[in-house]
Amino acid sequence: MTVFLSGGCKNGKSTLAEQIAVHLSQPGRLYYLATMIPHDEEDRARIARHVESRAGLGFQTVECGLSLEKGLQDADPEGSYLLDSVTALLSNEMFRPDGSVDLTAPARVARELIALAGRLRHIVFVSDYIYSDALPYDELTEAYRRGLAHIDRTLAAACDTVAEVSFGGRIVYKGEIPV
Template sequence: MADPSLTLVIGGAASGKSAHAEAQVRAMPGARVYIATAQAYDDEMRAKIARHQADRAAHGWRTVEAPLDVAGALTGARAGEVVLLDCATFWLSNLLLAERDWRTEAAALLTALETCAAPVVVVSNETGQGIVPENALARRFRQAQGELNQMLAARADRVIAVIAGLPLVLKGPAE
């Protein structure tokens, strides 16, 4: 069976979803492209990003930093590549903090995913299984993240939930 053109890997924080998504991409034929959406706002995050960049470079990944323009980054993907977008959660957070219309940006993302020349694996956090956030921005983010995840899952050929490092295929072909 051919690799799915869009895979969504979803899970909670520190669930193992990024490691699983990277393994998915490594198992697919083609040059590996990593679309990174995180922004560093403190020293700990700067150090984490630097570690990830060094690790990816050592393993042959081409990294595209796209904290806001993920759709543009996807249009740059070529046939013969396989793309890991890590992660939709940071991207959405960046949009909200920049006061951009996330629904318009999400529509552009979905179009870019549909027309992307390469298969794409998207990582996203499941944020709706915890307590109700105490402030309006956090509640708005949680609502938007839930809606974005539903949009991505509806379009994905395969959806994998990762819990405690264990993958569970929710939609599409088994691994």
């Protein structure tokens, strides 16, 4: 089963994604694909909260902030995976550590995520909904937002279940949430 969850920041997406991944993993192995590369104390605190929230659930963490394909060459196809988050993965791939910007990253990341979903029995994707602002942004930020929208649409079309998480509530657009 493939699941795509989107929603605003700190609205319960990760908690729901953990519940779904744990449910789907029975009786198999459970993997957490961590994509955030910490840049400051706020990032480190957020990562610590996520690690604490999934403690004891049986997740094996796979750090894959860059080069998702390379990091998952030997992925267990029968395992249950949670990728949190598509948003951070695109940021890492588009805005490179050396300061360069890769405008081809959205198309590549979309292809890699679809290929990954095709190889795995179960995967839950988490993405942030960042499209409701009325403010104009600079060209690079708009390119990032368009790129994330492309990936989100691609995943939504391919996944069995698509849902939005808002203030802890769920709006299911496609399929069913198994928990």
